[in-house]
Amino acid sequence: MAAEFGVTHRTVRHYEDLGLISPERHGTRRVFHRRDRTRLALILRGKRLGFPLEEIRTIIDLYDAPRGKTSQLEYAIAQARIRRVDLEERRRDIDESLAELAAFEASCQADLDRLG
Secondary structure, eight states, X not given: OHHHHXXXXXXXXXXXXXXXXXXXXXXXXXXXXXXXXXXXXXXXXXXXXXXXXXHXXXXXXXXXXXXXXXXXXXHHHHHHHHHHHHHHXXXXXXXXXXXXXXXXXXXXXHXXXXXX
16 A cells, blocks of 8 residues: 555554554455545645644544534635645745845845945
8 A cells, every 4th residue: 555655654554553544454464445545545635735644633534423524524624724824824924035035135246246
């Protein structure tokens, strides 16, 4: 399964240790079912989007809650909005920093040109 998803065996074991996936065991062999594959795909997507593992766990576990997919999607939407706002604020901060650096660089270059 690690190769299938492009992660290390250690990563798969880590998610298993955290209870995020729970493959069937046959001796030392693990049998990953469709549910495990779906959960791992959701974990990796959540990580790419910057969600902490506990948020990912909550989103995944909500599927089994009484309202199932509805509560899972409502929670995921709320968390995505929070994450998006945070990233937009960071982008604004980065844009401001880049503008300040460009102005500083131009000022330094102008000073250097006057000296040369």
